[in-house]
Every structure is written in C-alpha cells, then in structure tokens.
Amino acid sequence: MALALQQGQAILRAATAKARELGIAASVVVLDAAGHLKVFSRMDDAWLGSIDVAMKKAKTSVLFEMETQNVWEVCKPGAQAHGLETTNDGLVTFAGGIPLKTLGGELLGAIGVSGGQVSQDFEIASAGSAALPR
Amino acid sequence: MALALQQGQAILRAATAKARELGIAASVVVLDAAGHLKVFSRMDDAWLGSIDVAMKKAKTSVLFEMETQNVWEVCKPGAQAHGLETTNDGLVTFAGGIPLKTLGGELLGAIGVSGGQVSQDFEIASAGSAALPR
C-alpha cells in the first residue's frame, strides 16, 4: 500500500499547525515506505540546518521502522549495534522521526521534523503522524 | 527578499492543478534563491526518477537565473560553455525549470517539474510560476 499525496499533505498540514501553535519554525518531511521524498515544507525563518536533519530523521524511521529515539537504544556506546548511526549516510537518533503505519501495522513511510527543541520536534511529528488519514 | 512558505505553497498548488488537468503525475519542487529546498510534492504514480530531475531543474534555474532550456543553448555541443552540465553536481538543461522573480526582477527562487513529456513539464512549471503571489 502506497502513501498517497493526499495523506502526505494532511500530515504536513497538521504538523505545521502544531509548529505554529508552539511558535517554532520547522522543516517537515514525509517519506514513503521506500525512503523516497513525498512532501516537504520549510517554514519561514527555520534554520537552514533543519532541512537535512528532518530528512535524516524520517529516513532513520523508515530504515528501521521505529521512532528515531528508539534507534539510539540500539546504537549508543555499549549497545549491540554501537556506531550504527554512521551507516546509511548518517542516521539521526534523537526524537522527531516517527514511522507512519496502517492500522494493520504495514509501513507507509515516516515523518521527520526539525527546528525546535527536540521535545518540540517530537510533539510536532506526533501531531503530523496522528493526522494520517486511514 | 526571501521566498515565503505561503508563496511556495501557492506555486505548488497551481502546478499540481495544471498537472492534474494534463493527466500527468509529476514531482514539483520550489527552491529559494540560494538553492535550498522550500516545498516539494510528488504526485501519486509519478516516476521515482522524477524527484531528482525536478530538483536539478530547479537548481539549474537558480544557479544561472534562467529557464533550463536556455542553459542548453550555452552548454550544448559546439556552444561556448559545452559540458557545463557536468558542473554543480549535474545540471538539467531541458525545459521544466523556471526562475521565480519579483516584479523588480530580483531572484526569489525557482520551480522545477518532472513527470510528463518535456513540453508538459514546461507547461506545469509555467502555471506554477505564474501563480507566484506578489
């Protein structure tokens, strides 16, 4: 099942609305289940650095089908896959990337958000993810 | 003068509407005047290859401040800057990239479209460009 443009746009709208509510200028990206770009927007005054961070968060969540902060548990110093974050052209392993799934658990893609404090990025990504029309 | 998110979204909407009218599934990208990603969307069933082509069209129009097909006149075999297309990580020099400018002629960014016949990509990019709110 493929992520539809209409779904991506709904996710983007919800995430952007939440960012505005928090007073954050964020880059928001939605990738499909193969990791390819579906929709993207960068709010006015967002850091330029947020583009790549948002992209890599969404990519990380697609590649390992989990929220980015959970990937860190696997790859942090001392963990079994320590250093994993240097693979795949760089993973981002703090919060702000969330996989998008069907009600049946099938992977549809992922959202990645960057621009605020990490807890704010997570809140924005969660709002986007929750708006996935199904 | 910076390209605003609201401007990017209006351009994206107009381009997508034109693509629907033509029955084409396209990737549409808007970059700012420095070549950084502002907004992007890939319509359902667009070729995966259209993502990078649209990106490189818009990039080409930002880098040389002209429509992509006009860059070809400069870099085609026998022209003065033959082979220019291998610089800047690859230019795309057929139609579908159009610079976005203020009424005063200042560069705001560029739109890039890929997905249909080249003439259709140009028509879609033109519709997007014409919708730039000023």
Add this chain to the structure above:
Amino acid sequence: MALALQQGQAILRAATAKARELGIAASVVVLDAAGHLKVFSRMDDAWLGSIDVAMKKAKTSVLFEMETQNVWEVCKPGAQAHGLETTNDGLVTFAGGIPLKTLGGELLGAIGVSGGQVSQDFEIASAGSAALPR
C-alpha cells in the same frame, strides 16, 4: 541583505592580521547567509586539513546561527540532539566558527577559521567578525 565582497574582504584581512600576530598559519573562510562561499584564503604553511575544517566551521555557524562551540552544547553525548554533527555532511562543533549579523540581528553569513589551537582559531575568528563593516 547580502554580504558584500568588500565586507568579506575586510573580515578576511582582519582575521589574517590577527593570525599573523599570533604566529599562526590559518585557513579563513567567509560564507554568505545561505552557506555559499564568498571569500577564502589559506596562509602559507597552514595545514591542508585546515581548509575543510574552516569551511565546516563556517557552515555550521550558518546552518544553526550560532558559534560552533555552542552547537556542541546541543549535540554532545547526553545532550538532546546527540549526534547532530553527522548531519549536513558533517558539522564542526568546537570553536572557530562565528555567525556574522547586522546590527539588527539579521544573518549575513559566517566566518570559519582553522590552523592553530582552538582558542587561537576562536581569537582569529573573533577579530574577523569584529571587523565586519556595517
């Protein structure tokens, strides 16, 4: 507002003079607000490795609009954005990159310096930054 060549050159001159005073051979780079190269010089006998370090320091300061050592506070082990330095093709998060801003606080670009001890790089970058004509 765009960083002018004349501004970039004044910054470069001041940084180079400070480096000479300290007896350091440094690479000094000034990027514009979008992260594109404006002026660069490498002093005689500077390490070859200083070219990329200076570039990445300036880039880091443009991308996140802060001095490089302050980015480290955000991305060091245990901090909220741990590992951020692997994004954007590599950040440098020790001192020597400083954003350049107008009196009104608008980002104009950044200076990046590498070649000496980190505290010396910072002193050189500060001298360059202080010489920004406004």
Add this chain to the structure above:
Amino acid sequence: MALALQQGQAILRAATAKARELGIAASVVVLDAAGHLKVFSRMDDAWLGSIDVAMKKAKTSVLFEMETQNVWEVCKPGAQAHGLETTNDGLVTFAGGIPLKTLGGELLGAIGVSGGQVSQDFEIASAGSAALPR
C-alpha cells in the same frame, strides 16, 4: 616551490580588476599545484553556479597542466581520450582555467574564472595569470 598567499592575492586582485573593467561579476579561484584551495572570491551578483565552474576550471588546469580549452582537444568526441571530462569528479573544458607556472616552467597552481561569456572569463583569467609575481 609553493604558491605564496601574497602571489594568490595579487592574482585575485588583477583578475577582479579586469572583471570590473569588463562589467562582469565573477567567481575567481586560485588553487595550488596540488589542487588545494589557496584563495577565492565571489564578486557581488555573480551567479551562484559560477562558484563550482570556477573551481572545476582551475582544477582541470592543475590536473593536466594546460589551459582548459586545450583539454577539450584531447577529450572531445572522436579524440583519443574522449569522455575524459567525466573523470576527477568532472572537468570543465572550455576557456577560463589557466595554469600558473614559474619562469622555469614549474607548476605553481592554476586560476579559474566563471561569471561572464567564456571569452570574458578567459580574458579575466589571463589578467590574473599575468599578474603572478615572480
């Protein structure tokens, strides 16, 4: 024998003066004999695309120790090294890159210029090259 900063700066000044005389906004780069960046400046309003083109022109002249347009004679369709321009991360084979040599013929580096018509780029690079203090 290494290209000195003072030599690079003299070359840059002469090239920039010639560009101003021609009414061209150009990127001008000087590389050392190993192809590493020595000095660079981008004049105000130069195309963003000129940064990479100037870099690749200078690189091409260092790599093959000849003016860029002469490299084309070797690598054009039908010539013995046809397609050579795709090596070394991309060569530029139209005029604007000129090797810098000592009176004894030893390679010191190269100048690369981009921003105007190709014949203008060549004129600017020639002015820079002629100003090499020896």
